[in-house]
Amino acid sequence: MTIRIAMVAGEASGDLLAAHLIRALKSRLPQVAFYGIGGPKMQAEGFEAIWSAERLAVHGYVDALKRYRELSAMRANLARMILRDPPDVFIGVDAPDFNLGLEARLKKAGLTTIHFISPSIWAWRGGRIDKIARSVSHMLCLFPFEPEIYEKRGIPVSYVGHPLADVLPMAPDREGTREVLGLPEDQLIFAMLPGSRQSEARNLGNLYIDTIRVLAERHPAAQFLVPLATRETMQIFAGAIDVAGARELPIRLMHGHAWEAMTAADAVLVASGTATLEAALLKRPMVITYRIGRWQYRLMKRMAYLLWVGLPNILCNEGVVPELLQDDATPEALADALDAWIADPDACERLAALFVDLHEHLRQDTAARAAEAILPYLEPRP
Secondary structure: OEEEEEEEOHHHHHHHHHHHHHHHHHHOOOEEEEEEEHHHHHHOOOOEEEEEHOOOOOOHHHHHHHHHHHHHHHHHHHHHHHHHOOOOOEEEEOOOHHHHHHHHHHHHOOOOOOOOOOOOOEEEOHHHHHHHHOOOEEEOOOOOHHHHHHHOOOOEEEOOOOOOHHHHOOOOOOOHHHHHHOOOOOOOOEEOOOOOOOOHHHHHHHHHHHHHHHHHHHHHOOEEEEEEEEEEHHHHHHHHHHOOOOOOOOOOEEEEOOOHHHHHHOOOEEEOOOHHHHHHHHOOOOOEOOOHHHHHHHHHHEEEEOOOHHHHHHHHOOOOEEEEHHOOOOOHHHHHHHHHHHOOHHHHHHHHHHHHHHHHHHOOOOHOOOOOOHHHHOOOOO
16 A cells, blocks of 8 residues: 655755655655655655746745746646545645645645645744644644744644754864865855855845955955855856956855855855854854845835844844844945954854754754654555
8 A cells, every 4th residue: 555645845955855854754654655846856765746846946026926827827737636636645845835825725625734844934924824724734843932833823733853953063074174175274264155046146246245355355364265056156156256356356166065165164154044054053153144125125124023034043032143134234344243253262162052052952853753743644545
């Protein structure tokens, strides 16, 4: 008897998370088949991709509006396909704007729907809790403060920890990483992460280059590592260097290798997002920044509930690292904030100890715990 699980994962992070979950479920179930929307890592685990996860990738509100009809049609087609031959369970991995609508339709038809990664209702758009209640049979949360939100609303929930905490080392090898990257042990190194999306490389490229220029004037022997996720973002950032006339700056563009760049660095400038958590788990002092369109920033700020945007500050429930956003994000202010870490090794040590404690709380063997939460919903089909 085969158990059938339909899944939808969007973007590279969801593909990786879903692939780990597929592996964990396969180790516990003798016969299980997975299908739906997924990426190459899921397919490597035996997932049957009807559509590629790349089809769900959208970049900002404008792109989402442009592709609304396409994505709505894809969701409707997938829903009809699933309902014609229902699986034992549906698992939506992240991509809440796509998955919650699909899950609502499937749950209304009697299917069990599990959502893996809570939307950030604790940060903004808290009104989505009612939609989640209509859509989700069980929520799997990555952060320890999230379950209480769902318990209050009567939504079954499990805390499963964060997969990055399972993967990243508790004690990063800074010296070994510098050796692999060919960096001197005593050189001052800054890691500069402008984000993984093309829009981020465009919006933040000039700001990062100008900040590097300020820091290079202060620290002539320093090196600046700029890891970029794709060839497209590398081309955008390299083009910004040319336009700024900044080829003389000691900038080393890297295709990927963000973890290595942060591990090797004395301080990190990072765009708000998952990379801030990666920097925390790598125990690095950081400055968090971001810039978006003015109207978009005003809209998001109006809907936000927290004092902070960076995950390290949110998880520690205090401002443990600086956040310089929008108009406050000037090259001089960012350089000053980074220099403050360089000038205070004791503060860096205290921050690292705080991040070790955070790492221990988030390290839960996420895929295994998620699989154990899902197993009670599965019954073999004839």
